[in-house]
Amino acid sequence: MSKGRLIIFSAPSGCGKGTMLEQILKNDKFCVSVSATTRNPREGEVNGVNYHFISREDFLKRVENGEFIEHAEYCNNLYGTLHSEVDRKINEGKNVILEIEVQGAMNVMKNVPDALSVFIAPPSVNELRRRLNKRGTETQEVIEERVSQAEREISCADKYDYIIINDALEDAIDDFFSVIRAEELKSVNQPSLVSDILNK
């Protein structure tokens, strides 16, 4: 069985990342990475499924030991992705999707050079604004803040290996699977193939 890949997956808010992920995860060659966190479990959350719940002391020790691919603090709680968590799943042949914002993604690219990075973009900033307005759930101020944030994120898209425009959902998902398949077919990613063909 061949190993999986770590897939860095980023998209600005309003680009349909959640729906795309839901569809992708129906394919059992894909899974998401379970983060470690120092926050307390909420009702119904299961250790090892929703998060790996660990103490702040343990978390910081692991940071010091270089056990995290990336970590960050939000609202006084630490969150991060453990190398061990990702490696275990990759060795099981799974493609591990790490859904992460742009700054975290840049750190992961540095720490895991063979990770594959995919940026999901809207067809245009104006189309993104239309989508956010259409939801009708946010004030104009919040929408413009999100658009500005999206613009900052899109400016970094060319740091990713691939950029997929999510205009029609099915096409974007097809594009994602094409990227994954093509990566598998790269000769550098099939190092034992030539000798397998010759000796079988």
Added chain:
Amino acid sequence: MSKGRLIIFSAPSGCGKGTMLEQILKNDKFCVSVSATTRNPREGEVNGVNYHFISREDFLKRVENGEFIEHAEYCNNLYGTLHSEVDRKINEGKNVILEIEVQGAMNVMKNVPDALSVFIAPPSVNELRRRLNKRGTETQEVIEERVSQAEREISCADKYDYIIINDALEDAIDDFFSVIRAEELKSVNQPSLVSDILNK
């Protein structure tokens, strides 16, 4: 309209290259390169369609001018691929497939660094031998000669960007189109995309 790519396409004899090409060329984003040759046209052959028929003097002058991506001599006739022929089609947005044997492919990789190279391989050498035997059209000696030739070619497969196993034809064609789509989605191959998204 975005530009196409030059696609180096190689496969040992018996790997279903012809059938694959036939299917691929049904998609009008793809075409084959028309070679230049010094041999005389056969009945029914049309200049500019089957070949560009040119004189030996003209051919050699063009070789000297560096107008060929690759060229070779067979049976006292010169054959080659002109940069101008490929560039014109690429600028029309076509992906130009150059069906070529391994040694020629290596030269093209050197002369056209942004060409995309795809090697089509059999699942195994033994399976290739079975396929050649099944045809029942060649002597055992010819078959073993072809198998040896295939082995030499397969040994070079890791010099190509991608290796696709042609086990089931439809899967191999899907793989080919995944490779082409993924290449289009590479951020380095979409240099103006970020500014397009931001400014539209």
